[in-house]
Amino acid sequence: MHKKSAKLKHVCYDIRGPVIVEAARLEAAGEHILKLNIGNPAPFGFTAPPALLDAIGANLHQSQGYCDARGLGQARELVARHYRTKGVTQASADQVFIGNGVSELIQMSLQALVDNGDEILLPAPDYPLWTACTVLAGGNAVHYRCDEGSGWQPDLDDIRAKITPRTKGLVVINPNNPTGAVYEKGLLLELIQIAREHKLVLFADEIYDQILFDGAVHYPMAALSEDVLTLTFNGLSKAYLAAGFRQGWMMVSGDLNLAHDYLEGLSMLANMRLCANVPSQHALLAALSDPESIKPLLLPQGRLCQQRDLAYDMLTSIKGVSCVKPKGALYLFPRLDPKRFAISDDQGLVLDLLRKEKMLLVQGTGFHYPTPDHLRIVFLPPTEVLTDAMGRFGRYLDRLAE
Numbered sequence: 165m166h167k168k169s170a171k172l173k174h175v176c177y178d179i180r181g182p183v184i185v186e187a188a189r190l191e192a193a194g195e196h197i198l199k200l201n202i203g204n205p206a207p208f209g210f211t212a213p214p215a216l217l218d219a220i221g222a223n224l225h226q227s228q229g230y231c232d233a234r235g236l237g238q239a240r241e242l243v244a245r246h247y248r249t250k251g252v253t254q255a256s257a258d259q260v261f262i263g264n265g266v267s268e269l270i271q272m273s274l275q276a277l278v279d280n281g282d283e284i285l286l287p288a289p290d291y292p293l294w295t296a297c298t299v300l301a302g303g304n305a306v307h308y309r310c311d312e313g314s315g316w317q318p319d320l321d322d323i324r325a326k327i328t329p330r331t332k333g334l335v336v337i338n339p340n341n342p343t344g345a346v347y348e349k350g351l352l353l354e355l356i357q358i359a360r361e362h363k364l365v366l367f368a369d370e371i372y373d374q375i376l377f378d379g380a381v382h383y384p385m386a387a388l389s390e391d392v393l394t395l396t397f398n399g400l401s402k403a404y405l406a407a408g409f410r411q412g413w414m415m416v417s418g419d420l421n422l423a424h425d426y427l428e429g430l431s432m433l434a435n436m437r438l439c440a441n442v443p444s445q446h447a448l449l450a451a452l453s454d455p456e457s458i459k460p461l462l463l464p465q466g467r468l469c470q471q472r473d474l475a476y477d478m479l480t481s482i483k484g485v486s487c488v489k490p491k492g493a494l495y496l497f498p499r500l501d502p503k504r505f506a507i508s509d510d511q512g513l514v515l516d517l518l519r520k521e522k523m524l525l526v527q528g529t530g531f532h533y534p535t536p537d538h539l540r541i542v543f544l545p546p547t548e549v550l551t552d553a554m555g556r557f558g559r560y561l562d563r564l565a566e
């Protein structure tokens with residue numbers, strides 16, 4: 165019998181977990197499922213800026229070999245320049261790693277840092293890959309509270325209370341998946357101060373930095389300190405609508421004198437996976453030449469903003485459902501009032517909703533939210549699909565409360 169390794173025993177990534185298997189079974193049986201579960205823009209009719217596609221086509225012939233393990237020099241230089249214009253004065257191509265999506269770089273950044281029993285502070289709710297990769301690396305994922313009552317802001321006292329001598333890193337996801345919160349500069353400075361005081365590596369997952377609504381402003385954490393060791397993550401999957409190209413970057417900044425050994429570990433892991441997909445690195449070059457290409461979709465009349473507004477309005481008009489309106493990213497994270505809906509198993513609820521209403525969401529506990537009373541809804545589908553889905557969801561919840 166071939167068993168999976170023991171180190172996978174506590175690794176969990178529910179976004180693509182058991183519920184997906186049931187959805188696939190229903191689809192194979194001929195059912196049409198409304199999928200509001202994954203932040204993948206292309207299936208909903210979004211297309212990457214044409215310049216990205218053209219850049220891949222034009223450079224295909226030159227892209228047949230491996231490149232430098234950290235990425236094409238030109239791509240790394242452009243990433244560094246991009247951050248210099250955003251105020252990261254010391255951003256350097258030497259400290260940029262290009263990866264097959266941010267996912268690969270998250271995995272590498274934790275594998276290179278975490279020893280068995282080390283602790284990483286992660287938000288709850290989180291983007292669960294961070295927790296999964298921490299656990300896979302042998303670490304303990306320690307979740308800090310984000311407070312729904314104050315717009316899902318990280319609870320600084322909770323973070324401080326959870327720091328131990330084993331704490332090595334602090335993960336900040338801004339704009340946040342799944343809550344859609346965008347953090348103010350003052351809060352980011354306080355998070356940086358915590359990392360400074362406790363010598364933590366700061367992991368700044370900023371993959372939604374361009375997806376902002378209602379005039380929200382994003383501050384790159386790396387631009388707010390020159391000393392704290394900061395790894396900034398971003399890529400093409402969201403703001404450039406090209407998740408299938410699997411392109412991401414990670415930039416290391418801050419006091420590098422503290423990080424020689426860690427950087428050596430990162431380089432070793434980069435070498436071990438040889439290099440990131442080379443054709444897509446040309447798309448990255450085109451993307452960073454026009455980093456705000458998604459903006460028209462975010463204006464009040466833009467498609468993404470309209471979809472967010474419609475989904476939010478319909479959702480919050482369902483009795484017993486409340487939601488902090490997202491100021492960034494692609495998701496709503498509503499709360500189902502426990503007084504109206506006595507839910508003890510939110511995965512069970514998502515499965516039941518799938519079977520009865522043929523629509524797919526993700527349960528809040530899949531994001532390490534501690535109580536089974538939240539769900540994540542992706543607002544990428546067009547308004548007619550969202551209208552249908554929110555109608556079905558409302559009917560389902562009304563029946564559930566009876």
Ligand code: PLP
Binds near residue numbers: 291369399411
């Ligand atoms: N970080 C966050 C917060 C995400 O939401 C996602 C994908 O949904 C990723 C990282 C992974 O992105 P990539 O497609 O670059 O691997």
